Amino acid sequence: MTGTLYPFLRRDPLDAMASTAGKARESLELRRRVLHEMEGRLAACAAALAAAFRGGGRLFTFGNGGSSTDAQSVADLFTGRGLPAVSLAADTALVTALGNDVGFEVVFARQLAALGGAGDIACALSTSGGSANVLRGLQRAAGLRMVTVGFAGSGGGRMAEERLAEHLFVVPSSSVHRIQEAQATLYHVLAELVSAAAG
Numbered sequence: 257m258t259g260t261l262y263p264f265l266r267r268d269p270l271d272a273m274a275s276t277a278g279k280a281r282e283s284l285e286l287r288r289r290v291l292h293e294m295e296g297r298l299a300a301c302a303a304a305l306a307a308a309f310r311g312g313g314r315l316f317t318f319g320n321g322g323s324s325t326d327a328q329s330v331a332d333l334f335t336g337r338g339l340p341a342v343s344l345a346a347d348t349a350l351v352t353a354l355g356n357d358v359g360f361e362v363v364f365a366r367q368l369a370a371l372g373g374a375g376d377i378a379c380a381l382s383t384s385g386g387s388a389n390v391l392r393g394l395q396r397a398a399g400l401r402m403v404t405v406g407f408a409g410s411g412g413g414r415m416a417e418e419r420l421a422e423h424l425f426v427v428p429s430s431s432v433h434r435i436q437e438a439q440a441t442l443y444h445v446l447a448e449l450v451s452a453a454a455g
């Protein structure tokens with residue numbers, strides 16, 4: 257019974273190790289590649305964010321599922337460095353009320369309309385680049401003349417096709433796991449660069 261429900265428990269441990277080593281290599285190579293290829297874009301984004309923070313701007317982050325936890329991490333990285341940031345995915349009562357009463361596609365856009373303004377920063381995280389509420393958030397942020405930053409994977413989806421983010425980081429992978437790992441590497445480096453430039 258256990259074997260049926262949990263086939264991985266029956267796998268040859270050597271196979272499992274080989275597969276783990278392959279994933280570690282894939283993860284490392286992808287993170288090295290994005291840091292190398294996006295170095296200039298990271299520097300430009302960091303300069304724009306540092307200028308926005310110096311001008312009194314605040315950072316609003318958002319995403320769904322695993323990307324909502326990344327949105328929280330990004331907000332915490334900046335707040336911890338004394339730079340004002342908040343995750344729009346964190347207020348469960350508000351997200352569920354807006355989703356239930358109005359529509360899930362507005363849960364971030366509505367919050368940005370209420371809290372954001374010109375000179376603030378919107379940072380959207382998605383693995384597909386296609387989540388409707390994330391795209392609506394970026395569109396609203398652009399309408400409010402906020403600085404827009406987007407993290408995506410899988411070719412960038414509509415986030416890339418419709419050029420919804422001024423500073424766009426598309427991880428070249430279709431694995432949700434590898435995309436989120438590489439995005440985490442990128443935003444950690446971004447936070448370091450911004451705090452060095454803003455401080």
Ligand SMILES: O=C(CO)[C@@H](O)[C@H](O)[C@H](O)[C@H](O)COP(=O)(O)O
Pocket residue numbers: 320321322323324381382383384385386387390432436
């Ligand atoms: O990948 C995970 C967890 O790592 C999922 O929770 C995932 O984030 C969710 O399916 C999201 O709804 C996917 O949204 P997105 O990344 O395509 O914007």
